[in-house]
Amino acid sequence: xxxxxxxxxxxxxxxxxxxxxxxxxxxxxxxxxxxxxxxxxxxxxxxxxxxxxxxxxxxxxxxxxxxxxxxxxxxxxxxxxxxxxxxxxxxxxxxxxxxxxxxxxxxxxxxxxxxxxxxxxxxxxxxxxxxxxxxxxxxxxxxxxxxxxxxxxxxxxxxxxxxxxxxxxxxxxxxxxxxxxxxxxxxxxxxxxxxxxxxxxxxxxxxxxxxxxxxxxxxxxxxxxxxxxxxxxxxxxxxxxxxxxxxxxxxxxxxxxxxxxxxxxxxxxxxxxxxxxxxxxxxxxxxxxxxxxxxxxx
Numbered sequence: 001x002x003x004x005x006x007x008x009x010x011x012x013x014x015x016x017x018x019x020x021x022x023x024x025x026x027x028x029x030x031x032x033x034x035x036x037x038x039x040x041x042x043x044x045x046x047x048x049x050x051x052x053x054x055x056x057x058x059x060x061x062x063x064x065x066x067x068x069x070x071x072x073x074x075x076x077x078x079x080x081x082x083x084x085x086x087x088x089x090x091x092x093x094x095x096x097x098x099x100x101x102x103x104x105x106x107x108x109x110x111x112x113x114x115x116x117x118x119x120x121x122x123x124x125x126x127x128x129x130x131x132x133x134x135x136x137x138x139x140x141x142x143x144x145x146x147x148x149x150x151x152x153x154x155x156x157x158x159x160x161x162x163x164x165x166x167x168x169x170x171x172x173x174x175x176x177x178x179x180x181x182x183x184x185x186x187x188x189x190x191x192x193x194x195x196x197x198x199x200x201x202x203x204x205x206x207x208x209x210x211x212x213x214x215x216x217x218x219x220x221x222x223x224x225x226x227x228x229x230x231x232x233x234x235x236x237x238x239x240x241x242x243x244x245x246x247x248x249x250x251x252x253x254x255x256x257x258x259x260x261x262x263x264x265x266x267x268x269x270x271x272x273x274x275x276x277x278x279x280x281x282x283x284x285x286x287x288x289x290x291x292x293x294x295x296x297x298x
Contacts (some may be wrong), residue, residue, distance in 0.1 A: 001195065003078050005177070016287055017149070018269060025169060026286050027188055050093070064096070065093070068089035068093050071087050071088040071089060072086070072087075074090040078243065078244070079250070079254075080254075081259065082259065083253065083259045087263070091236070091266075095116040095232065095273075098218065098273040098276075098277055099225065099232065101221075102277060102281045102282075103174070103284050105282075106177060106282055107215065108144060108206060109144065109177055110177045110211045111142070111174045112144040112205040113144075113177065113181045113207055114208060116137065116142070116145055117140050117200060117204045117207055119141075119180065119201045120133045120134070120137060120200055121197065121204055124188075124197050129189070129196075130162065130189035130196055131156060134153065134156075135153055149169070151165075151169065151172060152168070152169045162189050163189070166186055166189075167182065167186075170182040170289050175287075176285045176287050176288055179209075179288035179289040180205060180288060181203060182286065183289060184199060184200075185200075187199055188203070200271060221280050224229065225276070228273065
C-alpha cells in the first residue's frame with residue numbers, strides 16, 4: 001500500500017474515533033443499568049440506521065451499492081490509488097441518475113388527460129351529462145387520474161357543484177395543462193347537450209396537439225443526452241483499458257498532487273453532468289386557474 005493510502009486510512013480511523021468520542025456524553029449520570037443502555041444505544045445507532053436503509057431500499061438500489069463497492073475494491077487492488085477506491089463507487093452510484101432522462105410530469109399528466117377526454121367524449125355522445133360521464137368513465141381511468149377523479153366524485157356526492165369539484169381537481173394535479181382541460185370541462189358542462197360534445201371534441205384536439213408538441217420537445221432534449229452517454233462510456237472504457245494495458249501512463253496521478261488533480265477533474269465532470277440535467281429539466285409554468293380556496297376544507 002502506498003504511503004498516501006496508509007495516511008488516508010489512518011486519518012479516516014482517527015476521524016471516526018474522534019466523532020465517536022464526541023458523540024459520547026460528557027458525564028455519566030444515573031444508575032449503571034441506565035449507563036449501559038445509553039452506551040448500547042450510541043454504539044448501535046449507526047448500525048440500526050444502516051440496516052433500516054438497507055431493508056427499505058429497493059433490490060436494484062442494493063445491487064447498485066454492492067456493484068459500486070465491488071468496483072471500488074477491484075480498482076484499488078489493481079491501482080493502489082485512494083482516488084480509485086472512492087471515485088469508482090461514486091461513478092457507479094451517481095452516473096446512472098445523471099445520465100438518465102429526468103421525469104417530465106407535464107407529459108405524463110397530459111397523456112392521462114388526453115385519454116380521459118377521449119373517454120368523456122364517448123360517454124357524453126350517448127346523451128350523458130358531464131357529471132354522469134365522469135362517473136361512468138371512473139373504472140377506465142389511467143392510474144395517474146384515479147385519485148383526483150375519485151375525489152371529484154366524492155365532492156359531488158358531498159353536494160359540491162361541478163365547477164367547484166373540477167377546480168379542486170385542478171389544484172390536486174397542480175399543472176397548467178390540467179387547468180386548461182378543467183376550464184374546458186367547466187365550459188362544456190355549462191353548455192350541456194350538443195354544445196358539451198362539441199366543446200369536448202375541441203378540447204380533445206387541443207390536448208393531442210399539445211401532447212405532440214411536448215413529445216417533440218422531449219425528443220430534441222434527448223439528443224444531447226445520448227451524445228453525453230456515448231462520450232462518458234468511451235472515456236471510462238479508454239481509461240480502464242489504459243490502466244490495465246499501460247499502468248505507467250497514469251502513474252503521475254499516484255502522487256498526492258496527482259490524486260488532488262484527478263479528484264478535481266472527476267468533480268468537474270460530475271458537476272457538468274449535473275448542470276446538463278438541471279438545464280434539461282422542464283421549467284415550472286404558471287397555472288391558469290386560481291385555487292379553489294376555502295371550499296376545499298369542507
